[in-house]
Amino acid sequence: MLQWLTEKNWFFRLSAYRDRLERWFLDNPDAVQPDYRRNEMLGFIRQGLEDFSISRAGATWGIPFPIGEGGQTAQREDGSWDAEAGTIYVWYDALINYITGAGFPDDPDAFARWWPADLHVIGKDIARFHTIYWPAMLWSASLEAPRKVWIHGWLLAAGGERMSKSRGNFLDPHDAVTAFGADGVRYVTLREVAFDRDTEVSWDSFVRRYNADLANDFGNLVNRTVSMAGRYLGGERPAPTDGGSLRVAWLHALPAYRGAIEGCLLHEALAALFEFVGAANRFVDLEKPWELSKAVKAGDADAADRLRGVLGDLVEACRLLGLAAAPFLPNTAPRLLAQLGYAYPYRPDGNGGPAILDELAWGAHAAVPGTLTAPEPLFPRLDVEPAEP
RNA sequence: GGCGGAGUAGCUCAGUGGUAGAGCAGGGGACUCAUAAGCCCUUGGUCACAGGUUCAAAUCCUGUCUCCGCUACCA
Numbered sequence: 001m002l003q004w005l006t007e008k009n010w011f012f013r014l015s016a017y018r019d020r021l022e023r024w025f026l027d028n029p030d031a032v033q034p035d036y037r038r039n040e041m042l043g044f045i046r047q048g049l050e051d052f053s054i055s056r057a058g059a060t061w062g063i064p065f066p067i068g069e070g071g072q073t074a075q076r077e078d079g080s081w082d083a084e085a086g087t088i089y090v091w092y093d094a095l096i097n098y099i100t101g102a103g104f105p106d107d108p109d110a111f112a113r114w115w116p117a118d119l120h121v122i123g124k125d126i127a128r129f130h131t132i133y134w135p136a137m138l139w140s141a142s143l144e145a146p147r148k149v150w151i152h153g154w155l156l157a158a159g160g161e162r163m164s165k166s167r168g169n170f171l172d173p174h175d176a177v178t179a180f181g182a183d184g185v186r187y188v189t190l191r192e193v194a195f196d197r198d199t200e201v202s203w204d205s206f207v208r209r210y211n212a213d214l215a216n217d218f219g220n221l222v223n224r225t226v227s228m229a230g231r232y233l234g235g236e237r238p239a240p241t242d243g244g245s246l247r248v249a250w251l252h253a254l255p256a257y258r259g260a261i262e263g264c265l266l267h268e269a270l271a272a273l274f275e276f277v278g279a280a281n282r283f284v285d286l287e288k289p290w291e292l293s294k295a296v297k298a299g300d301a302d303a304a305d306r307l308r309g310v311l312g313d314l315v316e317a318c319r320l321l322g323l324a325a326a327p328f329l330p331n332t333a334p335r336l337l338a339q340l341g342y343a344y345p346y347r348p349d350g351n352g353g354p355a356i357l358d359e360l361a362w363g364a365h366a367a368v369p370g371t372l373t374a375p376e377p378l379f380p381r382l383d384v385e386p387a388e389p
Numbered sequence: 390g391g392c393g394g395a396g397u398a399g400c401u402c403a404g405u406g407g408u409a410g411a412g413c414a415g416g417g418g419a420c421u422c423a424u425a426a427g428c429c430c431u432u433g434g435u436c437a438c439a440g441g442u443u444c445a446a447a448u449c450c451u452g453u454c455u456c457c458g459c460u461a462c463c464a
Contacts, residue, residue: 036458040460044460047460128459192401194401200401208413219426224423228422271412290422379424
């Protein structure tokens with residue numbers, strides 16, 4: 001049953017910003033990304049922009065609109081608000097929450113530091129608000145638009161269908177966290193899903209990805225490294241060498257990782273990191289520390305040096321991986337570093353501590369002595385696939 | 390209706406003119422430090438379909454089918 005309503009609303013003059021928005025898109029090709037999303041928004045701008053309502057009348061809830069009909073404040077002398085002015089449309093108020101959270105207008109220093117943001121990351125369903133409405137609103141307040149807005153896609157169910165409760169084809173985040181852990185969910189989601197578009201996912205694809213990457217490759221690499229260093233060297237942390245093949249592999253992996261991060265292609269960033277995991281695992285099988293250890297016991301002095309160098313390189317590889325992967329595996333990173341005898345240098349929220357690129361230099365702490373702990377699996381393998389929720 | 394994207398190995402995808410690729414899954418092998426993980430080798434595809442251009446097409450052009458995104462209109 002449709003019911004026609006007539007109500008008094010305030011409008012934002014979006015139409016006045018058409019040309020400036022189009023110019024902004026054209027002059028700043030990176031401001032809205034990926035490209036095809038940018039093109040969609042540009043198309044919307046070019047077909048013409050209409051003013052849109054920013055207040056609601058007669059709402060029984062909501063934040064009071066601050067301006068009265070005559071343009072004066074809608075707040076009465078007793079502090080109450082004139083209900084006739086209406087309430088603020090939530091999407092208009094949302095931007096106000098953003099900027100006041102960043103310090104506007106009472107903390108100009110904080111606001112100068114945090115605004116405009118280097119990067120807004122949003123879902124594709126709210127692209128128009130963040131890339132058209134909000135920039136125009138910000139300009140109308142003499143503020144700057146974000147430097148870059150990245151629009152990510154959705155996780156789709158089998159067959160490319162949108163997940164929905166009514167269809168029953170959704171993956172329950174709580175079940176996923178129970179099975180994979182919070183870090184595991186972060187990993188499989190950001191590795192399995194292309195961050196610039198929609199991707200089909202399934203419970204099985206997550207389990208396969210978790211087992212193959214986190215349990216078998218990464219977790220096992222750390223485990224075998226810590227285990228061998230403890231067994232062969234008594235737990236004293238071996239220093240990395242300066243001329244090994246693992247170092248060379250890292251010098252290739254780090255720029256690839258960094259470039260993908262800066263391009264917001266998080267799945268490619270993780271792929272670059274895990275290519276290095278593979279290199280480290282192959283390094284183990286190539287150098288065969290267990291054979292070196294036997295040679296050491298047989299009195300081979302050269303083998304002793306070699307063994308320390310090989311395990312030192314592997315420990316260093318694990319340190320670098322733990323730190324580089326920390327944004328994706330924030331709970332695991334400190335546990336990994338602890339097994340290597342290193343203190344995790346960042347706060348739980350990721351802030352504080354030294355510049356990450358300094359920490360990600362090969363051999364950054366080569367001269368620091370330390371003691372490894374007993375190995376403890378970071379990502380237990382899921383042998384039996386949990387029942388699909 | 391307009392604009393745009395996609396259709397390549399069982400799965401997820403890369404590959405924009407020069408003899409089809411990766412990861413995972415599957416199969417085999419040699420090892421043994423390790424979470425029966427890791428390493429090595431390997432099976433597997435008329436590149437949606439039909440035409441065309443070219444010495445040569447997954448790649449360029451035309452048409453068709455299917456799916457998806459943005460947007461509009463009809464009512």
